[in-house]
Amino acid sequence: MTQKRAYTGDYADKTLYLPGPTEVREEVLDAMAQPMFGHRMDRMTDLYTEIVENTKSFLDTDDDVIILTASGTEFWEATTLNLVEERMLVPTSGAFSERQADVAERLGKQVDRIEYEWGKAVDPADVRAALETSDDGYDAVGMVMNETSTGVRNPVEAVGDLLGEYPDTCFVVDAISCLGGDYVDTEAHNIDAIFTSTQKAFAMPPGLAVCTVSDAAYERELGADSASWYGGFQRCLDYYDRKGQTHSTPAIPLMLAYREQMEHMLAEGHHERDRRHHEMAEHTRDWAREQFGLFAETGFESQTVTCVENTRDIDVAATVETVSEEYDMLFSSGYGTLAEESFRIGHMGEHTVESVRALTDAIEDVADL
Template sequence: MTKKREYTGDYPDKTLYLPGPTEVREDVIEAMCEPMFGHRMDRMTDLYTTIVEDTREFLDTDHDVVVLTASGTEFWEATTLNLVDDRMLVPTSGAFSERQANVAERLGKDVDRIEYEWGQAVKPGDVRDALESGADYDAVGMVMNETSTGVRNPVEEIGDLLGEYPDTYFVVDAISCLGGDYIDIEGHNVDAIFTSTQKAFAMPPGLAVCAVSDAAYERELDKESASWYGGFQRCLDYYDRKGQTHSTPAIPIMLAYRQQMKHMLKEGHDARDRRHREMAEYTREWAREHFDTFAEEGYESRTVTCVENTRGIDVADTVETVSEEYDMVFSSGYGSIGEESFRIGHMGEHTVESVRELTDAIEDVAGL
């Protein structure tokens, strides 16, 4: 049985290079320290409408936006309940795409998988074959950025394909990349795309963000049941009437969101995307010089590099030593590839220069 371990607050500051949470600006952290106010006051309307409309502007989308107090996992459940009556297609190529399929199954849906080895990317031709098989899919669910393997799936091509199937909704988990990896949401027929604030948005954890198409909203209206907390109708109708959330939100984190979105809008989505590409290119070059990359070539993530441990270093010890000696934290590999790989998160407010500080530390500790 787990025993209490007292939180003392006496811990060294660590620079985070994780696949999330990531580094948060000081002024964003300070924004959470405003005096508390009621979630039904006009002040809340000012706050919530600001973050919602700023998010739409940043993402360059006409889709409605929902910001809920939750992790991104909430929208695995909500999109499934809101859009899927019976059957869903989910390509699986890592831990999180498999989890998306598992969530749908636990909600009582029939799930057809297109299974790939970890490190491989989803292929649009395989999705087309499944759609042309005669199966009647309510939705296709896909992980855009497979955090466990560092694979960036070709969601644009698959979204273009789904344009030929207007009765099949396209649900995209972009939890570990949205905000650092640009996607034209409407242009590629995405009906629901969601993320968590602690990833490429570089905000504190605690909020989930979802952009929802008109078609997805209308689809939920036609269903006999849907998510209560994450229901599109419930969230969006309340926003239209009140400019607020239907349930009590995490107000301090929304204050941080407002502050960080100012920085994101100032930088601009294109520039933010370009900066993340530069970090990804640097990290991949470094990985291939000293190790190798785990992701299939041509499908590498722009926010998380999964490094294949070709040298057989002690990954867990290296992660711990870098943390202790350099106060920098990166991540071991995920699940069954824990010692076969390690992961570097280059997202949010990091730069090539700050990522280089981490790779220099890894070189020193691992004797590269």
């Protein structure tokens, strides 16, 4: 049984190269330390409308945006409850897409999976085949854009394009570990809802979740009699329209941090941010190919999380531990059963090629490569 342990406050600062949480700017942390105010004050409307509208500008979308106090997992539940009456198609290729399918099943939906070996990417032709052969069609296709467990970047654009021929099927994209570091044009690719958690490529503290909502998704919810209460698109967006606030008390300090960080993200712009992440991913991949191997299928490697295949059979747990102790840098072992077969480097948010190189140098040193 878990025993109580004391939080001493005495911990070394570690530079985070996890697939989230990731590094957060000092100014963003400082922005949280303000006297509290009420969530029905005008000041809250100023704050919430600013962060919502700035997020739309950053993502370059006219779709609606909801920012909720929750982790991104909330939007697996909410999108399923809001958009899926009966049937959902979920291609699974790693831990998170499997969980997306599980969540929908627990909510009583009929889920058809297209199963791939971990490390492989979703093939749009398989999605098309499933849609074509299904007798009753699907209310939604749910897909993970960036499989954090395997470092695979799935081709959501191509799947979204083919879904243009299926207007009754909504497209729900979990972009939790890449949005903000891997640009996708949601409207051009028929994405009805795409969501993330703030502790990933947005480089904010954890605790808020962000989701875009297309007009079609908003309307679709009208027909559902079991839509989510907390994450109901209509409840959230109607409240925003009327009051410019959230329907229940939000984590105000996190929204202050969000406001500060969104200023930096807007100043950089999504094109430049995408380019910087591309550069970091290339550096990490080149290093991984030279020293080890890549776990992800060639051509589908993530722009924010590289999953390195442990071809040299190093002791991953010990390497992670020693790099943490000696260099105060934290990266991740492989996910679940892949713990020793692979390790993962999060190159997202505030990181740069230089900061990622500092980690890859440290790994080389510790693992004696």
